Amino acid sequence: MTAASTLSAVEIIGHRGASYDAPENTLASVNLAWERNADAVEIDIYLSKDGKIVAFHDKTTKRIGGRDQEVKDQTFDELQTLDVGAWKNAKYKAERIPTLTQILETIPAQKRLFIEIKCGPEVLPQLKQELAASGKTPAQTAIIGFDFDTMQQAKQLMPEREVIWVFKVKQNKITRKWQHKPSYYIQKAKEANLDGLDLGYNGFVNKAFVQQAKEAGLPVYVWTVNKVGDAKKLAEMGVTGITTDRPGLLLSALKPEK
DSSP: OOHHHHHHHSEEEEETTTTTTSOTTSHHHHHHHHHTTOSEEEEEEEEOTTSOEEEOOSSEETTTTSEEEEGGGSOHHHHTTSOOSTTTOGGGTTOOOOBHHHHHTTOOTTOEEEEEEOSOGGGHHHHHHHHHHTOOOGGGEEEEESOHHHHHHHHHHOTTSEEEEEEOOOBOTTTOOBSSOHHHHHHHHHHTTOOEEEEEOSTTOOHHHHHHHHHTTOOEEEEOOOOHHHHHHHHHHTOSEEEESOHHHHHHHHOTTO
8 A cells, every 4th residue: 555545545533523613513513524524423422311312422511501410311302402502613602412313314425423422321222223214324323432331232232333442541650551452452342243443542552553453353443633743643554543623634634635
């Protein structure tokens, strides 16, 4: 592979949409990422009190929305009263928390949505139903999340969907040793029949790790990368995808032909 084709092969994923410019996890942000030609978009989901799947990152609506209450303790109608756009920019005033169904409808052909589960396995039956009803192909969605047990259950319930485990590798401040070796994450994911690894960007991510994971049949995704130089380095290491708040910027640098 040439250097140029290595760069252009990487999937550029809009983190919570194009969240550098638009309010995260809103239709405005998701649609802006598609407008900027992102290969994929990542969103976060919770289950509302009355069983609707909504796109939201935090456990409570305090930081975005101004109401200090957990998402799971609010009905969909209550969540709809919150303005989740004005905090970012006055032009997004009155932006509302979208449903997963609304976001699924935005996915263009040949693009896909990464759905990060922020709650627990209680969302899975409803998620399965909404994905099946969406009319999108299984290849157009991937389920991701930090909670290993939830990912394991997601894969068992939806074997046709790509399920990717998200994790952050901790480093001992004194010894500088990583909490676990690459083989720990690879083996754990393989045993649960998962489809990929998605980790925070730090020194743990290197060519040897990416190669080892790929040889085990596990593509590697890295978050959250907003600098062109970092993105190019990761592309050269062979990562499959890069999650970024700035999909437009990374695409223009890595895939100028798009």
